[in-house]
Amino acid sequence: MTESFDPQQLQHRLLAMQEEIMAAELSGSSPGGEVAVTGDGVGRVSAVRIDPALDRDDLGRLQDLIVAALDDLADRREALAAAKTSALSGGFAAPTFDFGDDAAVPRTSDGLIDLG
DSSP, rough: OOOOHHHHHHHHHHHHHHHHHHHOEEEOOTTTTEEEEEEETOOEEEEEEOOSOOOTTTHHHHHHHHHHHHHHHHHHHHHHHHHHHHHHHTTTOOOOOOSSSSGGSOOOOTSSSSOO
C-alpha cells in the first residue's frame, strides 16, 4: 500500500531539514591542511586556523590557501544540503533535460527554444 501525500508533514520535514543544515558545524581546509575554516550550513564562517609554521611573508600563497579552504567548506556545505534533500525526496533526483547537441536545438531570435 502506498503512503498518502501529506503536505503539512512535508512542510514539517522541510523545516526540520533546514534547521539541521543551518545548525551544522562544518570544516574545510586547504589541500595541505595549512589553513582550516569552520562554518555553519548557511555560509557563515566562525573560525579560521592558520598553521603557525606557514611562511607569513608569502602573502600570495596564504591568500590562495584561505580561498582553497573556503572552497572546501562550500563544497562540504553543498554536499550536506544535497544529502539532506536527497534523503527527504526519497532519493528521487530532479529531472534533467538533455537536448543533445545544443547547436541543433532551434532557437528564437531572443535565444529561447523555438517550440513552434
